[in-house]
Amino acid sequence: MKILIAGDGKVGASLTRELTAAGYDITLIDSKQNVLDSSIERFDVMAIRGNCASMEILEEAGVKDADLLIAVTSADEVNLLCCLTAHGMNPDIHTIARIRNPEYSKQIYRMRGIFALSLSVNPEKQAAIEIEHLLKYPGFLKRDSFAKGRLEIVELRIGSDSKLKDLALNDLDSVAKCKVLVCVVLRKGKVIAPDGNFVLQEGDRIFVTAPTDNLTILLKNLGIITHKVRRVMICGGGKVSYYLAERLKKSGMIVQIIEQDYEKCLDLAKRLPGASIIHGDASNQALLESEGIQDCDALITMTGMDEQNIIISLYGNNCGVPQVITKVGHLDHTKIIENLPIGSIVSPKELCTNAIVRYVRAMHNQEGAAITVYGIADGQAEALEFLVEKDTRYCGVPLKNMETKKNILIAGISHKARTEVPDGESSFEVGDTVVVVSGRDEVLYQLDDIFE
Known part of the structure; x- marks a missing residue:
């Protein structure tokens, strides 16, 4: 499959890494030669310098023979024009555009056909939904949902006082007192697929699969006290903050936004009646204290600088804020910050990349493609959900007899309304959905790809 990626910024680079690793033929288009040179050095790609919305540049990039165009430049209008032009030159091409401006949300949905869009993605809106999910179900660093919300993979960190510290996984049931499965462990940046004899250590980040009801039981038995979030302090007044505040206000939460840019404050105050908009520097300790950081239920740091977000989150943790969420734009920082007490980490870039990769896989394999795809363990593993179809291998066969x-x-x-963490005697039937966790050494396009 031939794919054109217009815009070689954070999301463009992330997509290039993911899609070249999967073996796709990638051509990059960007106006900056130094950015393209960097990608050429790192990846096996073609690169074209120029305006991606220009017919001449698109023709040079091979748009007439391409299967998919992904427009992720920094300008929504350029992305739309790029997709529209590409479709005019090749009516069979699929197009994906990143559209971030809240003012365009409704018209993009209503006019998708006119704009010739196969898919539009909004990383900031996706991040807001992810953060809202974490706020409504506190206690975990991250939650990814499957089977229409009935099954989840959650991330926990083993602290010095955790009941899971120094526990062998064979003994997990005695502590959890419900059926859960530790599918991946991240220890010192390295992914481990644990067996029953594996012993958890302080500092481990573990990824646990369980039906949603069992997760509540797990938290209770681990002594992790969850709290109902009523008052939220948001540092930074960007697009994610706007989308999030809009959603939280509908849930009845009290929202404070601290923003340094006065014009942005005026705009937010106009768009978010009822929210408290504070003009000031969110990294100012005196300001945070005067606005009551010690009394808020959740602190969310979403300034435009990762370093500033991390520092404010560290301070919030030190002040005893029950829940801290940190937005990170550069995932390259993950290994440096993974052991810092900055709560949950949310990356709009990662969420956007996951959505586009899922679409690409569905294009590659029209039947049997993954319903859901999540990167877990800092992108070193994947969790995928597949529908069991009539020609899927091993239907009705116990897992212990399968050759994976x-x-x-x-x-x-998930068997219709019933969801289970499987054991060796479990099996799946046509119509069920199956969640698979895989390393990144092989791309899974359909469920049969997991079998030998």
């Missing part, structure tokens, strides 16, 4: 490839784990099976 190395580094593949069947982590959950």
